Amino acid sequence: MSFKPILLWSDALILLLLAVVAAGIWLARHNETFRGPLRQVWAHPVGASTALILALYAGIGLLDSLHYVDRLPDAPGKPASYSGEVQSALDKLLTPLREKVEKTYSAPFATHLYAKETVTGPDGKEVRDFPRLKHGGTHLADPEKAFWPDVLKRGGLGVLGGLVAWLVLHAFALRSRGSRVVSVTLLGILLTTGLLVALAPHYHVLGTDKVGQDVLYLSLKSVRTGLLIGTLTTLVMLPLALGLGMAAGYFGGRVDDLIQYVYTTLNSIPGVLLIAAAVLVVQVQIEAHPELFDTAAARSDVRLLALCAILGATGWTGLARLLRAEALKLRELEFVQAARAFGVTRGRILLRHLLPNVMHIVLITVVIDFSGLVLAEAVLSYVGVGVDPAMISFGNMINGARLELAREPVVWWQLAAAFLFMFALVLAANLFADQVRDALDPKAKGRA
């Protein structure tokens, strides 16, 4: 084999999460209470089209979670050795983008570098000028004349490809169901993909960053980090919120007092400070034990997971409070009383009778929290307590480029790309969350 698959901790957790989600959907399909709302979300044009966009992001994130290391050329008589650089399936797919590194900044679709250099002219004289890029637009003999026809030709082909893909999909899969909004969304996605596939191998569509990396590549790589923060945090938060919130509401008395004390204490600490304090501690611990991590990827992975754990451990209080109130209400209802009279144990009542009745609250909160967490990553990375500075993330992209607006001419593309990718994700998540809430909590409908 020319490569060896690597399972980072976060990859394993993603697979676990995927299994949980799949099981959840399977269970919901066989459950009266959830089948209706699920169908309602899917039937609503906004619900379906945002689900499509979220699925696209999830796909990118998943591809980026299949990690491997390349096998190095065999030396005779030695066991096989592997490269220290961990790559993902997405890296492989984007190899043309990943390997085309320029010297420094270059604008989107540029053929020349951002900064002037001393170049040798055709007549042998040395002049200060913008040198040609090493990779972007190198196939053009005379960029000034050939640029627009070339971009139009390639772009046109890309658009055509996207259109054909859309028509094919339409003819086979979407004709019977799906609304106009969904097919327009799909068209948008396919056209963009077509354009990028046609143009990205020949130009830096979104420019390059300070060290010359393709910004489109960075943006796509950031997706995984954002998604991880948004989802794995939930994995930490849910058990805490469910266990403590429901126990407080159901048992009351001392248990309730203690749990309320804990979450009031956590709540009273300003959020960013608590997270910062915990992250600083983790950072010191990681720095103190470099021997635990064999690759740089493993180290930033652990730091990312620690961040998720910290966000989860500090973020469970809101949901716990909701669940406590709900359990308080539910435990007085007849069906719970009946179960108690039949001698059902407390653990079983909590698990079989209360838990299914609070699932809608849990689901709504999880979807609503997701977008907030994606945005939080950027802010935390700016404060210096986010993901590893070497990890590609929206926060680090913004952080690296925020001072460059002061340059002349302005370096705007890196910021714009990060904000745009983040905006699309968060907007889709927010709209989707609204649909989920409307479907699961009919009382809330039309309110917001």
Next chain:
Amino acid sequence: MLNYVIRRLLYAIPILLGVNLLTFALFFMVNTPDDMARIHLGAKHVTPEAIARWKTEHGYDKPLFLNETAQGGAKLGDTLFVEKSLKLFVLDFGAADDGRDIAREIKTRMWPSLAIALPTFLVGLLAYISFALLLVFFRGTRLDAAGVVLCVALMSISGLFYVIGGQYLMGKLWHWFPISGYQSGLEAWKFLLMPVLVSLVAGIGDSARFYRALFIEEIGKDYVRTARAKGLSELRVLFRHVLGNAMIPILTGVVVVIPRLFLGSLIIESFFGIPGLGSYTIDAIQAQDFAIVRSMVFLGSLLYIVGLVLTDISYTLVDPRVRLE
């Protein structure tokens, strides 16, 4: 009422104690003072002697909870927990790692923070509620729908975008204000206006949507129909009746943050170079100055609890049915 307030403030003691134990555990037990010394000394200068010297200089050379070598009360008193953690209760914050007195820094730096946070808070409250009322007035129309979509779009934009974009547009492109910096006295407004404007725009999506939801819920209730049946104009119904009755949920979210206003905003202050408590905190985080972080955590918790008590008191002001016993 005085009784109630005193009792509530006494409840604060166990909570603050919990906060202290938590930060103490994080900063002294998980991360020992030795780790701290190592960070500040830098990798090159780490020797056992250097660590010991650093700890003595900064007062970290004591046992955590129990001092075996001391006599009597000092056995418990002369420890890190008392020195570094319990002293916060009498607002004795001690010195930062660079030797400056934290309490004094807080006293001077709270004013610039307040100068930004207070106008943002007041104008924001007024603007967001008015905008929400406007949407509610036109509820069910296209204007309302467009307003809600706008809110969702605005709240999907990263807060950093507003700051960076605002700074670029108003500071660099239009030359309205200096890009960052601060000056005390009357000239300060030049430096304050841009951060305030940016924070206002950044907050509108979230808040207006939230308030609109509150008002829409109120507007379906019977008393509103009664008010309309009496022949009151829609504006009067909205401002007098709906707004009045929505005051309790509004106050719940709003009053709590008032005492915390002078802690400032981390992001805004550091981007605009305002020498307030927010940028003080962010600098401390980046320099890993745990003494400052610990003080700010304690202060933040204290102010939060004060905010909770104020919230309860404010209920009695807007709703005569609420009495604090």
